[in-house]
Amino acid sequence: xxxxxxxxxxxxxxSITADDHVDFDLMSGEIHALLGENGAGKTTLxxxxxxEISPDEGKILIRGREVGMLNPKKAMDLGVGIVHQHFMLVExxxxxxxxxxxxxxxxxxxxxxxxxxxxxxxxxxxxxxxxNAVVADLSMGERQKVELLKVLCRDSEILILDEPTTVLTPxxxxxxxxxxxxxxxxGKGVVLIxxxxxxxxxxxxxxxxxxxxxxVDTRFVDEVSPSELAVMMIGRDLPRVVRPDPPSSNxxxxxxxxxxxxxxxxxxxxxxxxxxxxxAGISGNGQKELVESIVxxxxxxxxKIYLEGVxxxxxxxxxxxxxxxxxxxxxxxxxxxxxxxxxAENLALKFYRRMGSLLLDxxxxxxxxxxxxxxxxxxxxxxxxxxxxxxxxxxxxMVCARELSTEPKLLIAHxxxxxxxxxxxxxxxxxxxxxxxxxxxxxxxxxxxxELMNLSHRLAVMSSGEIVGVLNxxxxxxxxxxxxxAS
Amino acid sequence: MLEFVSTGxxxxxxxxxxxxxxxxxxxxxxxxxxxxxxMSAGALASFAITLKTGNPALGLLTAAIVGAAxxxxxxxxxxxxxxxxxxxxxxxxxxxxxxxxxxxRGYVGTPxxxxxxxxxxxxxxxxxxxxxxxxxxxxxxxxxxxxxxxVIRSVGENPAVADSVxxxxxxIRYLCTAFGxxxxxxxxxxxxxxxxxxxxxxxxxGMGWIAIALVIFATWDPAKAVGGAVLFGIVESAGxxxxxxxxxQWLLNSLPYALTIVVLVVASSRSVKRRxxxxxxxxxxxxxx
Numbered sequence: 001x002x003x004x005x006x007x008x009x010x011x012x013x014x015s016i017t018a019d020d021h022v023d024f025d026l027m028s029g030e031i032h033a034l035l036g037e038n039g040a041g042k043t044t045l046x047x048x049x050x051x052e053i054s055p056d057e058g059k060i061l062i063r064g065r066e067v068g069m070l071n072p073k074k075a076m077d078l079g080v081g082i083v084h085q086h087f088m089l090v091e092x093x094x095x096x097x098x099x100x101x102x103x104x105x106x107x108x109x110x111x112x113x114x115x116x117x118x119x120x121x122x123x124x125x126x127x128x129x130x131x132n133a134v135v136a137d138l139s140m141g142e143r144q145k146v147e148l149l150k151v152l153c154r155d156s157e158i159l160i161l162d163e164p165t166t167v168l169t170p171x172x173x174x175x176x177x178x179x180x181x182x183x184x185x186x187g188k189g190v191v192l193i194x195x196x197x198x199x200x201x202x203x204x205x206x207x208x209x210x211x212x213x214x215x216v217d218t219r220f221v222d223e224v225s226p227s228e229l230a231v232m233m234i235g236r237d238l239p240r241v242v243r244p245d246p247p248s249s250n251x252x253x254x255x256x257x258x259x260x261x262x263x264x265x266x267x268x269x270x271x272x273x274x275x276x277x278x279x280a281g282i283s284g285n286g287q288k289e290l291v292e293s294i295v296x297x298x299x300x301x302x303x304k305i306y307l308e309g310v311x312x313x314x315x316x317x318x319x320x321x322x323x324x325x326x327x328x329x330x331x332x333x334x335x336x337x338x339x340x341x342x343x344a345e346n347l348a349l350k351f352y353r354r355m356g357s358l359l360l361d362x363x364x365x366x367x368x369x370x371x372x373x374x375x376x377x378x379x380x381x382x383x384x385x386x387x388x389x390x391x392x393x394x395x396x397x398m399v400c401a402r403e404l405s406t407e408p409k410l411l412i413a414h415x416x417x418x419x420x421x422x423x424x425x426x427x428x429x430x431x432x433x434x435x436x437x438x439x440x441x442x443x444x445x446x447x448x449x450x451e452l453m454n455l456s457h458r459l460a461v462m463s464s465g466e467i468v469g470v471l472n473x474x475x476x477x478x479x480x481x482x483x484x485x486a487s
Numbered sequence: 488m489l490e491f492v493s494t495g496x497x498x499x500x501x502x503x504x505x506x507x508x509x510x511x512x513x514x515x516x517x518x519x520x521x522x523x524x525x526m527s528a529g530a531l532a533s534f535a536i537t538l539k540t541g542n543p544a545l546g547l548l549t550a551a552i553v554g555a556a557x558x559x560x561x562x563x564x565x566x567x568x569x570x571x572x573x574x575x576x577x578x579x580x581x582x583x584x585x586x587x588x589x590x591x592r593g594y595v596g597t598p599x600x601x602x603x604x605x606x607x608x609x610x611x612x613x614x615x616x617x618x619x620x621x622x623x624x625x626x627x628x629x630x631x632x633x634x635x636x637x638v639i640r641s642v643g644e645n646p647a648v649a650d651s652v653x654x655x656x657x658x659i660r661y662l663c664t665a666f667g668x669x670x671x672x673x674x675x676x677x678x679x680x681x682x683x684x685x686x687x688x689x690x691x692x693g694m695g696w697i698a699i700a701l702v703i704f705a706t707w708d709p710a711k712a713v714g715g716a717v718l719f720g721i722v723e724s725a726g727x728x729x730x731x732x733x734x735x736q737w738l739l740n741s742l743p744y745a746l747t748i749v750v751l752v753v754a755s756s757r758s759v760k761r762r763x764x765x766x767x768x769x770x771x772x773x774x775x776x
Binding site for chain 1: 640650653654764
């Protein structure tokens, strides 16, 4: 049976067309993957179905009936349940209170009923949630379970999951997929929004590929190959990033000496001109502390940091920037940009002081921004748009544009490709390699081992706040590195 | 001594009513600093109607309606127009106090006939005292033990989530703000009609501000507001009683305000706010994208 049919959906945000005449349908008892890069219009399309955004054009049929204007309540009543990528939970509430809010339950006594239902349903799906736990205290994986519980308890027939696996461990992901398959067996229709190809082959029956707001194609999963999908998704073959030869000149740019501070224990390392030094480690082993100490965001109590021989320990970020340190922070939206300011203003955040005049040269800033947006491929090309409206890949290209345009001596990049789609990932990697060719010393912190082994001239491994070893490319061996990270 | 406690309890009534209303408004995310203005207007409305009809119940009812009407203006600005709630609230204080001063000029010094102030009493406290205390219990139950309470709190904590489950965020905020105005107006009416019995300019004397501090003092909890209101009421009445012991009247009069400032300073830090459970979206307008 056909649960959903969306025809000719158009949604514009200002001058951007997020969805451009999109057709989509969902049958009962199927998992339909919605594949596309960041910003392809997947989430917008599904939020339209969930009644959270109203489309500018097009019509929606649910179980064969045209539904007219949707709102979240109406969509819910029609059996549409959505699990957002960013959880829609009240953090100050308990699990039970969140469920009461989400469900159509009434009244005092039912708090106990809801609690027992939570235990019952979560146990049935192997989730094990405490109804009285406050959401603010739960891990990301547990919060997602609360979200799933919300739709499961509501008996929604049409389930939308927006990038559900991003926050999950491999184990949790397997559990989630088996839950999805069980839902499918019970005749529900599941929409899985993703940009990970392997997930599609693990669970989906059909796949619709979106690119720049348009449907490229809808196919049965067993009639399509991963490489076909990849090409549909990004529209071209990916260039491989080639690590350049290590530089001949050996000038040391960054030198960290016996740094001990917080979680860090006696950390020493060196990055030379034109060299990419990778830092591998399981998240939370001191990488963030080390990075923030180097860029001046964290006070160092013991040890020294030198930039080209000059002691820069505990210098302010601005002085470090003036001395040629660039920084791509891990939390790109929180620390990398000011979302409410325009793209041009964000790009000018560092160089405006070099423009020399007392008043800001607005025209100059916009011109400079347009040039950077062109050369760093930031879309849409409207420098006056608030930076917060950009998709993840474009935000990161913008951060790179700002940091790299200053021709830094040292670049600190912390998880610069995390959460980006394939094309943006390879662009960011290319930019970093290009930068090293220009002689910039690069300290590259990542949790993606393949990426580290692919790009780094040398690879330092961190565990419990210590550097447990520095390897040369000949010694790159995932198993060995894995053991070092866990030591 | 007993009299000073009894007066304190009587002064606690308007503080309690006004802060209960403000608790509901703030729990839904709307900060209405206009309490003083709504109380002032309510005080005048109640006084005028009681003087004319001799019926204090009718007076209090009118006061409540006037308070609610004023609060709807605040709701319109802060919810529909998404204006700045602090500015709008302060404007409401000026409008309410200004209007009551202007219209009340003719009443200055006029006493209400004794008969029209008489309402049933028990153990030295009038009916409204008991009604207010019972009301705070009911409001606590609604807020923490019913679905309606969860809906109200969710709107103040995270309106986007409430919206996503089909709650009409704007409607809830309008309702809670109007309820706050209703109680603030009634609180003002109580001061002029039951407590004072005579019209003087500036009759609410800053009680609206104390009520706002009480909301924080009570950590947005209607049950705790009872204790807070009694404490503030007694501190205020101490101001009257201790004068006889040669302590400066001015110093004593400033006590409730000093206490208010202390509460506000302590509660204004972000970490304290989170710990004592301030609604996370307090003062923030809600836009659906």
